[in-house]
Amino acid sequence: MKFPPQLLLILATILWGGNFVIGRAVADDIPPITLAFLRWCTAFIVFFPLAYRRTKREWESVKAHWPAVIILAVTGVASFNTLVYIGLHYTTSINASLMNSSTPIIIYILSFIFLKERLSKFQILGTALSLTGVLFIISGGSFSSLAQFSFNQGDLIVLVAVFCWGVYSLLIKQYAGRLPGYSTFLVTIALGAIMLLPFTVYELISSSFTIDWSLKTISAIFYVGIFASIVAFLSWNSGVVSLGANKASIYLNFIPLFAAIFAVIFIGEQLQISQIIGGLAVISGVLLTNKK
Template sequence: MTRVSPYALLVLANLLWGGNFVIGRAIAESLPPYTLSFLRWCTALLVFLPFAWPNVRKEWPIVRKHMPTVIFMALTGVAGFNTLLYIALHYTTSINASLVNSSTPIVICILSFFMLRERLNKNQTVGIILSLAGVLFILSKGSLATLFAFSFNIGDLLVIAALICWSIYSVLVKRYTGILPGYSTFLICIIIGIGILFPFFIYEAFITHVPITWSFGSLLTVLYTGIFASIVAFISWNSAVSQVGPGKAGIFLNLIPVFASVFAILFIDERLTWYQAAGGIFVVLGVYISTRITSPSGSGPLPLEQSAGANRS
């Protein structure tokens, strides 16, 4: 059986996550964020449990040994990222959220420096500056007055909190590749994530009585996010990151705003503004520069195959 390319897996994961941004925005008035996130992962658990449970029974001692790390992965990658994103999409557009989120590779580079002791090279430093400038341009809508007043959209700030969670999760995936078993760890993360989300779901559904509108669309949303944006996308991402490393995989996150923008324009009538386009160009350019790996002699970039291997551990 031919092995699927990790780069094809990265494209698939980001295609599905691009759709997640748009569907999260489209359903914002029908399904409140904690409810959507909780039901999403409950659906994912039901689908994934039969496939992963035999592995858990054999690999539980390994997972239990690293339980603090697994809990932190569940908090950041399962409960934190998605819930913060769904809350953010109540206040900002899916295009804006996906563009801000595209700075994730820069955050991954910074966290890899502190958590994995990976040194930042000149390209990464330049890329970080360009990407941060692009994010600030998007957040301020191209207005210096907004920038100096620091009166940013709360939704965009929540997206930043979400991408920090996702960056931590991605670095942990790379750090524990070969130590933690993939399927078993992911299943336990889902279970723990559901446990973290449960009290928030109860509070939202039964105490604050946030209205929920059930329809064919909301049902499809739960199924899409639970199966495709969770199981298929996460497994594809984790498999690819373990092969090429978080830094190299991170550049593919630039596909999320591309897919999200196309879907948003086609399906929910959003419009791409000039400041989003300008800021997005800076973000993408910064990420591109930061992920270019120069040859040992400094003569230029390595070929794709070599640069991918340089990130393996």
């Protein structure tokens, strides 16, 4: 049965929106690095049978671009979600998902700095509008916070995570024709999990945090490892192949919408006026940058 690409893209954003809420919901039950490590271990176990034969065939292509693959593993697997889960110990899932919406803007800025790509007037205006929205979100709409640089540390950690995802996305874009998708994803999952292992061991030894191995925690690990990783990835890739990257990227703006809905319904977060205003600015800026 073939699903419409629009439905697959929306499914991916629903699952990714849920990732932010799950990370916040289990913040008191499992430490963040451990959650990220178990997420990718679960993803590897599930994805390995699906991608092993392809990886075996395409191994030379992956090995030929080894430095890029390592950076992809560091930024996209080891760093991004780990930093998001750390940030969710200090900020709300709504804030985190809204910050994530600025990813296309980060990519434009990185492309301008490192690839010397020219920015159109719409991209410049959209970037300024989105960054204003980000400042509004992390300051809680308070001008005094902006003046005193008094921001929520969780928001700043998520902003670093978004920067890592921007680097990851830019590399994916640059190596799209040279690195095979499934094989590269499997290898980066394995490398990212290996990178996280020593940090996980240190976190468990040095912290007084006791993991609550409840049904809630185990379900969360399975959700982020299978649905927010494998199912979302496969759905998103299929949608992008059918519609194209530019049209598909607009659907990323659904992530904060679904995250906000889930956060309000399931974990009792309150939607603030600063989040609404800042979120609209971020998303409007992203839409403006895509204007021809």
